[in-house]
Amino acid sequence: MLLLGLLSLAAAVSGVAVPNGQTLSLDDIPYYLSGIPVSKIEGYKSSVFESIPPVGMGIVPMTIIPVTAATDMESVLGDYTRRDDVYRSAFLRVVHLTSQDTKGPAPPFAKFLSVLESAGNELALVNTRRHNSKLATIRLSEDLPSGPYFVSVHSGEIYRAYRLYPDDNLAFIQGAVSDEKGGFQPLPAVTENAMTKDVAVPSRLYYTPTVAKPLAGLRLGVKDIFHIHGLKTSGGSRSYYSLYGVQNITAPSIQRLFDLGAVLVGKTGTVQFANGDRPTADWVDFHCPFNPRGDGYQAPGGSSSGSGAAIGSYEWLDLAVGSDTGGSMRSPAASQGIFGNRPSTGAITLDHVLPLSPALDTAGMFARSGTVWARAVQAWYPHFRQNYTSFPRKVLLGGPGWDGIGTTAEAHQLLTTFVGKLARFLRTNETHVDVARHWDDTHPANIPSLSEMLNLTYATLTSVDQYNLLATPLFADYGAAHGGRRPFINPGPLARWKWGQANGGNASYEVAVQNMTIFRDWWETAGYGGSNAASCSENLFVSIYSVGSTDYRDAYLEPPTTPPLGFSTGRIAVLAGAPEVVVPVGEAAYESRITMQTEYLPVTVALQMARGCDHVLADLVAEIEKKDILRAVQIGPRLYS
Numbered sequence: 001m002l003l004l005g006l007l008s009l010a011a012a013v014s015g016v017a018v019p020n021g022q023t024l025s026l027d028d029i030p031y032y033l034s035g036i037p038v039s040k041i042e043g044y045k046s047s048v049f050e051s052i053p054p055v056g057m058g059i060v061p062m063t064i065i066p067v068t069a070a071t072d073m074e075s076v077l078g079d080y081t082r083r084d085d086v087y088r089s090a091f092l093r094v095v096h097l098t099s100q101d102t103k104g105p106a107p108p109f110a111k112f113l114s115v116l117e118s119a120g121n122e123l124a125l126v127n128t129r130r131h132n133s134k135l136a137t138i139r140l141s142e143d144l145p146s147g148p149y150f151v152s153v154h155s156g157e158i159y160r161a162y163r164l165y166p167d168d169n170l171a172f173i174q175g176a177v178s179d180e181k182g183g184f185q186p187l188p189a190v191t192e193n194a195m196t197k198d199v200a201v202p203s204r205l206y207y208t209p210t211v212a213k214p215l216a217g218l219r220l221g222v223k224d225i226f227h228i229h230g231l232k233t234s235g236g237s238r239s240y241y242s243l244y245g246v247q248n249i250t251a252p253s254i255q256r257l258f259d260l261g262a263v264l265v266g267k268t269g270t271v272q273f274a275n276g277d278r279p280t281a282d283w284v285d286f287h288c289p290f291n292p293r294g295d296g297y298q299a300p301g302g303s304s305s306g307s308g309a310a311i312g313s314y315e316w317l318d319l320a321v322g323s324d325t326g327g328s329m330r331s332p333a334a335s336q337g338i339f340g341n342r343p344s345t346g347a348i349t350l351d352h353v354l355p356l357s358p359a360l361d362t363a364g365m366f367a368r369s370g371t372v373w374a375r376a377v378q379a380w381y382p383h384f385r386q387n388y389t390s391f392p393r394k395v396l397l398g399g400p401g402w403d404g405i406g407t408t409a410e411a412h413q414l415l416t417t418f419v420g421k422l423a424r425f426l427r428t429n430e431t432h433v434d435v436a437r438h439w440d441d442t443h444p445a446n447i448p449s450l451s452e453m454l455n456l457t458y459a460t461l462t463s464v465d466q467y468n469l470l471a472t473p474l475f476a477d478y479g480a481a482h483g484g485r486r487p488f489i490n491p492g493p494l495a496r497w498k499w500g501q502a503n504g505g506n507a508s509y510e511v512a513v514q515n516m517t518i519f520r521d522w523w524e525t526a527g528y529g530g531s532n533a534a535s536c537s538e539n540l541f542v543s544i545y546s547v548g549s550t551d552y553r554d555a556y557l558e559p560p561t562t563p564p565l566g567f568s569t570g571r572i573a574v575l576a577g578a579p580e581v582v583v584p585v586g587e588a589a590y591e592s593r594i595t596m597q598t599e600y601l602p603v604t605v606a607l608q609m610a611r612g613c614d615h616v617l618a619d620l621v622a623e624i625e626k627k628d629i630l631r632a633v634q635i636g637p638r639l640y641s
């Protein structure tokens, strides 16, 4: 007891040293190993590695390779190289061959060694005595999956191998690594970069998808409005980040993704508090992420800007979570030409997520492939109807642009070609619809038009909710911690909150909820959002989301004064609570005033179904990608090579 007391006193006095891991380079590629071992060689003696010159500070790279009597070592190594960007042959210097067979023929270790030695192996360790060579046998305190690791020559402790990638497009707020206890810690490593951070990704070879973990190994970025245990949340605000400090709870929506096997690599940039800032002038607190498409100086859309930019920019990232209240998923999906959705409102809990408006907020997913996107959202959103027997038989084209007005001939061609193939796939013909006129046609003449009734609805719901739920407590907490001072707020959210209070506050909010409900009820009965026993959704409602027009990030605009007003096609899914996904259908040329060359920007459409039909919508997207009606996109300036 006394000794323990003295020790903790000593710790308190002298400070506790916490290892932050180390960075090192192998073949000029930067790696990171955290200070937290995942296993250890039992009864370790340093003589094990005496023939191997360490890299970094007392570290040797090691690859764990599970083997059986049937293993073809050459094809295993080829598979590792193909599947994983972290593994390279430099990790073969030491290999640990692990065999689980205790019966049957022993693995042919001598044969493995001749392949491994010609690939650069200097030391092979095995976990079994079932061999007739001089191979050293070791035991690990914890079994580890295949892949590259780092081992300390001092302690025999084994660390995960992370490859460090630069976040050249400023898509991330912060990199994160596992604390190996179910939580995360900020990545304490950076290599040389102008203004940007690094992101550390673990080897893909550690993970194998299963029925319970269908997303195993998919690398995930999360918009920095979702709280994650061990990390601070910025919400795009420096004040918020420093005031509230390290979060001690992971949002259950994100925990569900971890439970499904997704691997967090960092938090991504967001428009402040998930509002609608534009790059120049509005992004005061943090720098706006860069959209990789075209000339690289187009706005990334928002508010899930970092998540969208990251998926458009980085091959090493598979999935990114964002949120959509009024277009915050769909706009970055359109700007980056990737797959991104808002689900049915309420598809997944948003507890421990910064609110814009709980009446409208949703969590969505970005991916470069429709198949990967569909797999992720179907695993993620529980409780949706899955007993449908066909896809919708009606394709409705709504919103502006289908007549070619406001689009280039090239974009128009892409859009009509896509719709033609889609309708043929669904064995139907598309029908043009006019939502506003349909409203008028189904109501008495004295009822206000949609554009009158819904003009202020979104603006009121978001500005009043966020003022009550985020701004008011933030101002109180910040003031209490800073002698009554106000925190800095970007011009956009500040204008929105002020507008909400100046335009009726809570009283207007009640009216906005009524207006939204009237619209939703109509959309699901007399409108185009009805359900169907066979196809879940009566219709597939298709609208144009981007046509390849420019949105330069250096354009100076009028300062923001109000939330977005008016009614547009993009508001339908928002107010009806219906699932909608933006998908790329091609890219259109433009003459860049930045590069003075022809560049290309994405052309996208939004596909919407009835509320609750999220899984059918995901199946449709995966299916039409399989049929080549949609195509997975690549990273960088062009969608397709």
Ligand SMILES: *[C@@H]1O[C@H](CO)[C@@H](O)[C@H](O)[C@H]1NC(C)=O
Residues within 6 Å of the ligand: 248, 249
């Ligand atoms: C998490 O942090 C909050 C706010 O600081 C605190 O009230 C709560 O007790 C903490 N919970 C845990 C499990 O530490």
Ligand SMILES: *[C@@H]1O[C@H](CO)[C@@H](O)[C@H](O)[C@H]1NC(C)=O
Residues within 6 Å of the ligand: 427, 428, 429
């Ligand atoms: C689609 O339109 C074409 C041309 O008008 C017609 O021949 C065909 O029968 C229609 N198909 C369906 C499924 O309605």
Ligand SMILES: *[C@@H]1O[C@H](CO)[C@@H](O)[C@H](O)[C@H]1NC(C)=O
Residues within 6 Å of the ligand: 451, 452, 455, 456, 565, 566
């Ligand atoms: C929408 O509201 C704004 C602000 O009150 C007003 O200026 C505009 O005329 C309204 N538009 C419609 C269609 O009602």
Ligand SMILES: *[C@@H]1O[C@H](CO)[C@@H](O)[C@H](O)[C@H]1NC(C)=O
Residues within 6 Å of the ligand: 448, 452, 453, 454, 455, 456, 457, 458, 460, 508, 509, 511, 512, 515
């Ligand atoms: C609600 O709808 C009425 C028209 O029916 C409109 O005058 C009013 O501005 C709307 N208010 C909000 C907050 O949506």
Ligand SMILES: *[C@@H]1O[C@H](CO)[C@@H](O)[C@H](O)[C@H]1NC(C)=O
Residues within 6 Å of the ligand: 468, 505, 506
């Ligand atoms: C508005 O409503 C919120 C939430 O119901 C409440 O906390 C707040 O006190 C109300 N504000 C005013 C000015 O009544």
Ligand SMILES: *[C@@H]1O[C@H](CO)[C@@H](O)[C@H](O)[C@H]1NC(C)=O
Residues within 6 Å of the ligand: 385, 387, 388, 389, 533, 534
């Ligand atoms: C699927 O289930 C829903 C409700 O659970 C039901 O209304 C519908 O008729 C079912 N559809 C089919 C095709 O069985």
